[in-house]
Each structure stands twice: as structure tokens, then as C-alpha cells.
Amino acid sequence: DLEVIVPLYRAQMMQGNYEDAAKSLKAYKGEHPTIQACFIELKYREGDLETAMDEIVALYNEVQTDRQVAFVYAQIAQAAGDDESARRAYEQIAQQPPVAVDVLINLGTLYEDEAHWDLAIKCYETVLAAYPTHPRARLFKRDAEASKNMYYDEDRERKEDKRLQILRTPVTDFELSVRSRNCLQKMKIDTLGDLILKTESELLSYKNFGETSLQEIKSILASKALRLGMRTEDALAYAPPEDGSAPPPSADDQLSMSIDALELSVRSRRCMERLGIKTIGELVDQSEAELLAAPNFGQTSLNEVRQKLAELGITLNS
Template identity: 50%
Template sequence: MLADTPDGFGRYYLAQALSTLGKHEQAAEEFKAAGKQGFEPVHCTLRRAGEIRKAGNLEEAEKLIRSTGSEGGARLAEYSYQMGCAMFDRGDTFGAIEYFERAVDMDPHHSQALFSLAFQNALFGNDEDAIQLYERCLSKPPYYLGALLNLGLLYEDQENYPAAQYCFERVLQQDPTNERARLYLKDIEATSDMYYDEDTLKEQHRLEQLLNRPVTDFELSVRSRNCLAGMAIETLGDLTEISEQELLSGKNFGETSLTEVRELMDAHGLTIGQNLHEKSREPDVAIRDMSPQEQQLLSAPVSDLNLSVRSRKCMSRLGIATLGELVQRTPDELLSAKNFGVTSLNEIRAKLGEVNLKLRND
């Protein structure tokens, strides 16, 4: 429809359409043509620089951005935004953020600068600021689907499920084939079916406090105390994660001490070894039996996988810091974590597959 447009206005919006389709070299030419035909020449030059940068020529793009300074370009929000993008591509994240903030100061409705700032705030864990910035980004057209998706994920992390659902549904209205939005929406629907009973939560909290109580809080014989200390058993929780046979194998720990510990546990509604199945598992293969390359791979931090914000937060909630700890988890264990759905599981599987690893039982 716009391909044969004769005026700068039409060429400008043709350039925007080409950019959206990822045809950056063609978009750059159309922005150039729009500027030559008198449609905001400086702004078009800056937009052209952005397309050249996306096409992979950062040096030329930065040179073109700076060339507009003598024409008043430095006073435009678009100038600061494009400089921020160039800084980011050079690896200067904080320099980029300064330029994005300057762009928003100049134009509070600069959608792309707001999006970039929101994205960076989310990466640094500033969720509240990120939400506000994404909301501002979406306060007027054009509405970026990426902003809606990211905002939905942040709402979900804050358990604002109706708002998250609204975001994902808006994406699907505009793009019914968007698989990410469809999967995220399924996660939301699954979460909304969960019911947490307040009394159950209180009981869980009481049990956690009980299991964390040190054994020294209770009356035990000196022999029993010394035996438990020798086996590094410090809390009632530790006693739920060891078998009676293991206790009896301890030095000087006999039937008398075992009976004493049984009575202590019974008095508090607990039994020895009741949580053995939850005890931290040992790796299937000892690290010492692995090659140096395998040891290095499993010791690598999960951050090396470049996971999405949602998956990184789930790893943090589960206390998973290394690839070795991650591959010891089963898919069901990961899915039991808050806000960890099928989408995140598939991402983890794909990322592990790239380094020839997989989850336990996969």
C-alpha cells in the first residue's frame, strides 16, 4: 500500500513498517528518502542511523547520529535514544541508561526509550520501576507487544494475575499466533486454579519453626547430646532426615539413646527419618570421577545460560546457583516452584541442551 507513495510522510511510515518486519537495510533507505522529501530530515537521519545499527554497522550508525548534532539533533529525544542504543551495543550499559533517561526527560512519551529503561530496570531487579515504565510505554500508541509480554510477566511475579492475564490476552488479540503469550496465559490459568488454605499455611509455618529448633532446647542425656553433636545433628529437622540405622551407627549411640530421641520426636508429633525423601540429594556421579572439562561445566553458574527474567527468578527461589545443581532437579520439582510453568521449563531444557546437559529423569 505504501510502496509507491510519492511523499515524505508516506515514505516515513513505509520505513517504519519495513523496520517492524526486520528489513533494516530497506528501512534505512526509506528513512533517507523521507528526509530528502522534507519530512523531519534530522529525525529521519536519526531513525536511519538506528536501522543501520540494527543491520550490524555500529560504527557508521554512531557517526551518522553524531553528524546531526550540528543540525540541532542533540536537542531531540530521538538523538539520546539512538545514542543509548549505540552505547548498549558497545557494552556500556550504564552509559546507555543515562542516554535513555535523558530521552525520557526530553519526551516523557518516547515509547522506545521507556521500553529500554523498563527492560534494564527489570534486569537489575527493580520490578516496581520497571512496571511503571512499561505502563507509561503502553499509555499511548504504538503498543509494543514486547512491552505487553514483559509487563504481564512482572504482574505475574507480583501475583497480580488478572492484570497479567489482560496483558497476554491483548497480545493474542493482535497476534493470535504468538506462542509465548499463549503459553504464559496457560500458566496464569493454572495458577488461578490453585487454592491456598490459610490454616494450612499457618500449620506449615508452625512446622518450619519446630523443625528449626535446636536439639539443645530439649532435655536429653549427656550421652545423647554428645552423640548427636558428633554426627552434626543440630535441629529436630536434622533428625527427620536421618534413619534410625544411621543414628545407631554413631559412636556410643545405643538403643537407650535411640529410645530417648524417639520419645522426644513423638512428643512433638514427629518421627525419626520422616523427611528422608526431602534430604538434599548427592550427585549421581562424584565430581572427582569427572574430567576437568565436565567439572568446569557443572560448576558454571546458571547465569551462563542467559535465561529469561522469569526463569532466573525461579532459579533464585529454588536456591539453584550452578548447572550441577540444576541438572539434579527433575521437571516436576521445577514446576512446583512459584510462577514456574511449562514455558520456563521448555526454556531450561533448550538452554541445557545447548551445552549437552539435561534435567534429572529427562
């Protein structure tokens, strides 16, 4: 009976008892897509990801409506780095209540990786509505809410800092005509921040400041996404152009940097926490095989880590 065998199989898989899980599946007499999917999942868990991927794709294409087939397909696709296919499969399952906790948790982490914080939080809240004390759902919801707030706060702060730098730029840094420069000096306009507070009529009312000087000033401000008569808070709301970068840190500095400096996805960051990896130096001591052996750390996460390290000119331990 599938209603008995599948829950037993799942419990044995969670405990890592793959041999007992296989025996439970073999107790089923006959053929069924769910049982086929579970045998494929066993291959994946035992390390044969490539074969498991080929087989589950073929099975999923035949019977996409089977929830267990879709679930195994999503897990293996996620491990193989095909997050988009995994997300679509989890979303398919989630449309057919009741939805298993693992489906909602896994879907939530995929949404987090894509910075879809509200969707992720909704997944965790759905779990908590049924199981208010579920530890992973509570933890992941708290993390997603913190990540959402941090993402928006940091982004806004970064943009405002760049705008402030622009507003503090002295007007003498620009190639102004002598007439315009002298007029601004007499009006005690020292920075772009001072300049934007003036209106066109205020500038034109000043002696020797005519239309030519006005167009010159407006052109300079436009190059910085600014205009006359602008409030400082409005100026800070604009995103400045990305230009220039800080000099790269030394090799020793890089290795001692916090792992947070890599700005990894939620899934990869949680894996680092489980492995106790706190610095980039501790990360590069790991091999690819060691990382892939960690739960929920698949090819997508590995590719992400490789890319982040490559940007620093560093590779994982071979």
C-alpha cells in the first residue's frame, strides 16, 4: 500500500537508512511512478546524480501529475543546478493542497535565492500556520525577514552615500566659464548641493548671470542626474552612476575576510554556517567534493562559490 510504504520510506531516508528504505520500496508489488521516483531518489542520495537526473527527467515528462515524481524531480533538479525547473516543480506541487512541509521549505529557499522575500516568507508562514513551533520554518522566516530588511536598507544606504558624495562635489571641479564661476562664488555656492537649492529665477536675477550661464549650469547638473530647485532628499533618491572601484585587498587580507564579504545566496550562506566556515580562508580549505557532500549544497551553490572566489583570484582546495 503506497499510503504505508511511502511515509515509511521517507522516514527512513530522513534518518539516512538507505538500505532499509530500499527494502521498504521492494515490498511494493507491481509498478507505480511513485515507487520508480523513490528508487531514482535513492540513486541520487547514494551519489549517482547524473544517472538520477536522466531517469527522473524521463519519468517526470511522462507523469508530471504524480506528486512524488514531481517532488523527486524538483530535489534532483535543484541539486543539479537547475533551480528554475526545481522551482516550477515545487510550485506545481504547492497548487495541490495539502502540501508537504519539505516542499514549502525548499520552495521558500529558492525564492530567497532569487530575492523574492515576500514569496519566501509566505511559504514559511504557511508551514507555521499548521505547525506553529516548526523550528526550521521559524528560523527561515526570521532570516528571510531580516534579509529583506537588510537588502533594502543596505541598497538605499549605498545609493544615498554615493549621492552625498556627488552633492559635496565643489563647483570648482567643473569647467565653468569665468563669468559663471565668479557669479557662483559671489553667491557663496560652493558645492553641487548648494547649487541645486537655487531656482532658475534666483540665478537669473543675479547680476551678469544670463541665459548662457544658466544653460551651462543646467548641463553640468544634468550630467549628475540633478536639476535646479531640487530638494536635498529628492537628490538622494536618485541612483548615481557606477564609476570607479576600490583597490583590491591583498591575498592575506582576502583570506582573513569574513565569509559575509562574498555576499552568498541564502542557501550557500546557511551551508557555510552548518560547516562552521567563518572566513574566506576556511572556505578555500574545502574541496568541491566536501562542499557538495553538505545537505542542500548542490551544483548551483558550488558554481556560485567558484564565481565569487574567482572574482578575488582564489580557487577551492583541489
